[in-house]
């Protein structure tokens with residue numbers, strides 16, 4: 001298992017700064033996802049690690065050794081792309097054997113390692129098929145096995161599930177994660193799908209505009225986002241801009257319209273330079289409870305109601321603006337109903353001043 005360190009990694013394409021001096025340590029056997037909108041630099045990061053792109057500045061280290069100038073074939077990396085990139089004129093067995101033959105592995109070892117990799121991705125019955133006779137999910141499993149059969153130190157995956165339909169994507173998520181845990185290989189996974197990043201990763205690295213906005217466990221990124229932009233990118237976020245009634249070492253007290261105080265636990269959110277008497281707090285939809293009229297801490301009216309299978313989604317008009325709330329399907333609330341909203345202050349998250357982000 002190998003540790004990957006990116007140290008002030010910079011990549012310029014002409015005048016475009018695809019990566020602005022990013023630093024990241026991925027530990028032995030860790031599964032890290034790079035998550036962010038299109039163009040934020042996820043694929044560039046992966047290509048630099050793989051050696052397909054030269055870096056402009058900074059260093060890439062594997063186990064503390066600088067490999068920034070090594071050729072891709074000398075980096076000991078397995079890579080899986082969105083497009084599978086299988087050899088169409090080769091059978092599954094031949095696709096898997098190719099990398100080993102290139103490395104001049106003895107024939108008997110090739111047969112054993114190919115059989116074992118095929119078993120690992122449950123494709124043994126398809127050994128003699130050509131890629132075009134396989135489903136998308138099966139082809140992606142061949143691509144995975146082909147990356148793993150060379151026993152690389154690091155596995156890099158670039159949106160490997162993007163071409164699959166929703167159900168297969170769900171299955172493959174679990175499959176890749178289980179396989180990665182079993183093999184214990186250090187893995188860096190690129191996706192713009194926040195659910196994929198959250199369900200699969202030990203750590204999620206959120207990127208915007210060539211920079212890392214937050215690198216943390218999925219729960220932390222979701223519940224304790226480092227900024228309003230992260231809060232809004234990772235799931236639905238209600239942002240309430242509330243007046244501060246007082247603050248001490250135990251936290252900050254804010255006031256909801258109507259005067260109900262909410263005590264927010266202290267956090268690292270800096271005081272807002274422009275408006276120190278207000279605090280922006282985040283509440284996820286499932287962290288707000290719908291109650292009857294006159295109950296809860298904030299009155300509202302149901303504007304929209306969407307049944308979504310396992311739960312119901314509501315847009316609720318309030319004095320704090322339209323809030324997005326989810327509730328159980330057993331609750332009978334209709335569009336136009338007056339309701340009360342109840343907040344659990346322990347689950348509200350204070351956000352830093354959004355002004356610098358908007359200025360970007």
Ligand SMILES: Nc1ncnc2c1ncn2[C@@H]1O[C@H](COP(=O)(O)OP(=O)(O)OP(=O)(O)O)[C@@H](O)[C@H]1O
Nearest residue numbers: 013016018036037038039040041042043044045192
């Ligand atoms: N070969 C290139 N030449 C010039 N600019 C490039 C090149 N490759 C990437 N870029 C630019 O670098 C920035 C980062 O691109 P990158 O492909 O890393 O983003 P991404 O987050 O992977 O996006 P996507 O999810 O759309 O693949 C973008 O502004 C992109 O236009």
